Amino acid sequence: MTAEAIELEESVRARSDIISINPATLEEIGRAPNLSAAQVQQAVARARAAAQGWASLSFGERARYITRARQLLLEEQDEIVDLISNEVGKPRFESLVMEVFPVADLMEYFAAKSARLLRSERFTLSIFRNKVSQIDYRPLGVVGVISPWNYPFSIPMGGIVMALMAGNAVLLKPSEFTPLVGLKIGELFQESGLPEGVLQVLTGDGETGAALVDSPIDKIFFTGSVGAGRKVAEAAARKLMPVVLELGGKDAMIVCRDAPFERTVNGAVWGAFTNCGQACASVERLYVVEAIADKFIDAVVEKVKQLRVGIDTEHRIDIGSLANENQLRIVTEQVNDALAKGAIALTGGKPIEGLKGYFYEPTVLVNVDNSMRVMKEETFGPVLPIVVVKDEEEAIREANNSNYGLLASVWTKSIVRGRAIAERIEAGTVIINDVIYTHGACQTPWFGIKESGLGVTHSKHGLLEFVCLKHVNWDLLPLWWDLWWFPYSKWWYRLFKHLMSLLYRWRLKKIV
Incomplete structure (x- = not known):
């Protein structure tokens, strides 16, 4: 065994499992691994390896996995409702109506609509009529979703589904108070046949979450308190990593x-x-x-x-x-x-x-x-x-x-x-x-202002948080020279002043 492997094994042994209790009865209902920073890095590497293949699939191919997972959700809804209620202490009616039901609707919506919502846009420019631009929406790569304990199913599932439909690999860090719900989310997608490494669940405490934020991923989506959100934003800012923060409210x-x-x-x-x-x-x-x-x-x-x-x-x-x-x-x-x-x-x-x-x-x-x-x-x-x-x-x-x-x-x-x-x-x-x-x-859209957060989740606006823009520009008709290229001269200077008068003083721009 290498020194690196021995160090990793000792790190894993030193971190005891997370114990999940039912807050209504204070009884233990299960345990989950408390992953180390080294294990988080390994998960990131697996996600990075899987991301390219997942991004190469069409929207329709990605949607099939989401639809299969939704069918499994419907088949297993009573089991999932009981698990949510046991880990959070809420009535089962709320687990069904405020967690499982909206997730089923969200999965259907984004599976059906993401291709249209992320369709490329092409347009000609207002002055340079010979120029055409196209905006494409590309996956970010690997994104992290850090979710809270109050809605441990519906909140992370929204981010996961949108991220997957946009073509990203996802690392989910559930709350240490609701790790079993997080693991169940992973099981649903595993049973749907989702390719290995595309979605991984990283159970653990605050150190596990901090390791995810510090890892070489492409964006972090955090839901939680203002204090924790500030720490996430500060850590992300050090490496210029974008964030979406859904924080508190009053x-x-x-x-x-x-x-x-x-x-x-x-x-x-x-x-x-x-x-x-x-x-x-x-x-x-x-x-x-x-x-x-x-x-x-x-x-x-x-x-x-x-x-x-x-x-x-x-x-x-x-x-x-x-x-x-x-x-x-x-x-x-x-x-x-x-x-x-x-x-x-x-x-x-x-x-x-x-x-x-x-x-x-x-x-x-x-x-x-x-x-x-x-x-x-x-x-x-x-x-x-x-x-x-x-x-x-x-x-x-x-x-x-x-x-x-x-x-x-x-x-x-x-x-x-x-x-x-x-x-x-x-x-x-x-x-x-x-x-x-x-x-x-x-x-x-779901978003806050002031200290309630940054960025958007849900809706087309939330889906756009999971992509980056790619802008391509070209000429309709190829020309050997553009008017603003070298060499400069006084004659061209006067010509452009006259052109500006035509466009903006005499309103010729509105005519053309």
Whole structure:
């Protein structure tokens, strides 16, 4: 055995497996390898070797693998739903509707549409009519996808499918809290017959993810916290590697005087508490105009008190556990900070003692202000702070008073009013009379501004993140000389000045 092989073997032995637990029961459900930096480098080499052959396939040939994987997903959906729910602690209905279902739709869409979305574009130039340009979209090569634990199936699958259809090899680094879901993703594509090395799953902790970012890949797609996203961006910047960052949110919900009342109440409760509030697009700040505030808050509190919290065994649970102990600590600290500064919990406000896992009571807070952490920092938990405002103008100002800008919602019976308010909200996406769901609509772009991220995922705009442009230019009719070539002269100088007058002063350009 070579010295290099011995060193690699010792490195592997020194890194114990990752233990995956069910956060609702705290029981171990499986283990996954904790890959070393050396193993990550080996995976990159395998991906690089596989990338060229994969890129040479047609869109139709790539689509066949995606379609096969989608069929396997449909056949194994109950098993996958159970795995997601066990690793994250969420109800199985949410695993099905917010993870498996949108992925099946996304796979069908990009398998069918990628060829058209990435079709070459050809055009003549506005002045140089003898010149023709063509834009082609080429695969990047090898891309890394680092995914979070809150939606461990739907988030990485979006990046993987788009990357594969664009012709790239992919290295997936799932969260250390949900490695088994990541491995299941790899199994789906392996069973579909995907060529070896085109998709590899790199389970591990933060060191594994850092090794992937430091490796010689072509682009990194990261979803996670702002703090971790900054570290990824800094590491990528040192080698001028492009990144797409989908980071946190502190999403605002504006409830106007004329909001459709029952729908808005239901939307507020679902938007704040689905996935136990662990969505970057969860409603984390709600601004309601004072004219309807009392009635609205009472209705929301009553709905929240009816939510069923616990371990999902018979499809009778609305809210599961938080995904890990650290998240429970963050939620508890933020609520305690708010209560200490004068906030009032109309319901909830503390961890649930009667359940073994990381459960927290669905909480509605009022009398909150911007001095409180719960109004400034991402909470990622089952907490809904409600602020009463004088009118929509105040609501807009408060909604924009944030370092985040991922998603917001406006609730009104008037689409005209809703669109006018949406235009003034500083967020990547603003939804009128609905919340969160557009992440599951793969035709729509998902992106943030401010500290909520860089780049786009989903839609044609997200697909374009997985390609690089190739521009080719040529003459329609070959000429022996161009007017701007050597030799220069005063005569040619005057001629070009006259040409500029014809084009821009006398508007000849519009005629031709």
